[in-house]
Amino acid sequence: MLKLTIRLAAFAIVLAALGTTSARAEYSLCNKTSFALSAALGFVEEDNLLTRGWWRLRPGECKTVISEGIEAGRYYVYAEAIPGHRGELKTWSGETPLCVQNDSLFTLRDQSVCKEDPKRSRDFNGVDVTSEDGGNFTTDFTDENNFTTYQAQVAGVQRLLSDVGFDIGAIDGQFGATTKSALRQYRRSRNLGQDGVIDDQVIDALITEANNEDAKLGFFFCNETLLPVWAAFAQPTDDREGYRSSGWWLLEPDSCAKVRRGELAAEPYYVYGIMQAEDQELVLAGGDTTFCVSAVQFDAGSDLACEASGFDEASFRRIDTGGERAWTFVFRAEQFNQDLVRTEEPAAEVIADEEPSEQ
Structure with missing residues (x-):
């Protein structure tokens, strides 16, 4: 069967050479969108093309996904929004179909499994790393808003609050009075404290609640x-x-x-x-x-x-x-x-x- 057709969201995927700071080179993924993402990476290891995922990326979060030495060559990246976000599924993807394991952490060395189950295919975007670049590398998942990591974190909390039923107005990455009030109400109602601060605890709680609500629908x-x-x-x-x-x-x-x-x-x-x-x-x-x-x-x-x-x-x-x-x-x-x-x-x-x- 042919590869899965995936609806594309507006996206930009940027490869950044950050410079050599140590002998060890690392590959990181950075989420600069208002969506919580599940991300995967494809690369060649010992002459075999493998895929690895899923890494959960909170809005505004950057995460190292390969900590061993990075070699020059082509890497493949893919991300999709968590199911708890309302609306059509948003993806950050390309034109190279690779196989994944649905709904669980995975390291997959057999790319033939999609022949039997095409719903395990995702369209990855190719990223070229050259020996001239050197240093550590980061792939940024971005959208038309061009958020900074802080703005993405705020916009992500706004989106998640909206997903679970709170009125936050526009999803604009601005930590204004409406967003602060909604966040404070959420934290108090879920026994997460009395203040209105953004931290990993409240983001994770919002993600879990949004996903649990989505699991009941469809x-x-x-x-x-x-x-x-x-x-x-x-x-x-x-x-x-x-x-x-x-x-x-x-x-x-x-x-x-x-x-x-x-x-x-x-x-x-x-x-x-x-x-x-x-x-x-x-x-x-x-x-x-x-x-x-x-x-x-x-x-x-x-x-x-x-x-x-x-x-x-x-x-x-x-x-x-x-x-x-x-x-x-x-x-x-x-x-x-x-x-x-x-x-x-x-x-x-x-x-x-x-x-x-x-x-």
């Missing part, structure tokens, strides 16, 4: 069959003028995946799945609405003529969530048509407002 797939399931999903576009189908999520037995972030809209959603048996592919029965799909990773609008645009067509099953904020669709073996012919819809169980099991 659309989830869970696989309770004994076989792998390739799943696809169709959801309303942002303007509610149409739908967008996307896939594939590889669901191993007894695994779950979030396929849509944030609180659900009132409109129906649509699901599709293929269960991989040894000698055949069994299709999810009960489909009633056609959307575009592809044999590789895809993202397609419902306004496309599928065949003319290079896609296939598949019948997705409609799911009415009834206004729930979260929904879990459970794939079970009896939902798949054993004859590979779509017939009438079998009984299916869905679970509303329930988090998936830990993976």
Whole structure:
């Protein structure tokens, strides 16, 4: 399958040579955005390309990620905002697809794993380090605001306070009266002290709370069959003028995946799945609405003529969530048509407002 298509945020990635201060050269990542980031790095070690992550970067934080000697060559960097931030997922990325381990710390020396699970692919940005540069190196994750590290820290607290429901006004990196008041209220209500200062403790508490709230929202797939399931999903576009189908999520037995972030809209959603048996592919029965799909990773609008645009067509099953904020669709073996012919819809169980099991 092709590499995962990732929505890009406005970004700039800057390589800075800081000068030689000791015999040891280090590589650091610095977050100058208003988002808390999860970052990863790719580099060559003993003739093997490996990726390593995830490093949590608080807004305004710089962190050394390689403390041993830095050799000249190409490095690859990637970062994405934590899930707890509202809105579309923001990424700082490039054009080189590399593999990662989702949702956990990792050092990955096998870049072939994305062939089996393309959702583990991220588009890294290449950074060239030359022997003439020398010294220690820092990659800055920035955005259109060009914050200093202090301004990024303040803006990050503003964004996180907004994420958990506090009114802070503009996210501008200015530590004004509104921000100080909201921060003081937050600290007091969470037993984090009476003052309104910014420190790592309050930032970490905000990150945890925002992520915990996000974990309760969205659309989830869970696989309770004994076989792998390739799943696809169709959801309303942002303007509610149409739908967008996307896939594939590889669901191993007894695994779950979030396929849509944030609180659900009132409109129906649509699901599709293929269960991989040894000698055949069994299709999810009960489909009633056609959307575009592809044999590789895809993202397609419902306004496309599928065949003319290079896609296939598949019948997705409609799911009415009834206004729930979260929904879990459970794939079970009896939902798949054993004859590979779509017939009438079998009984299916869905679970509303329930988090998936830990993976």
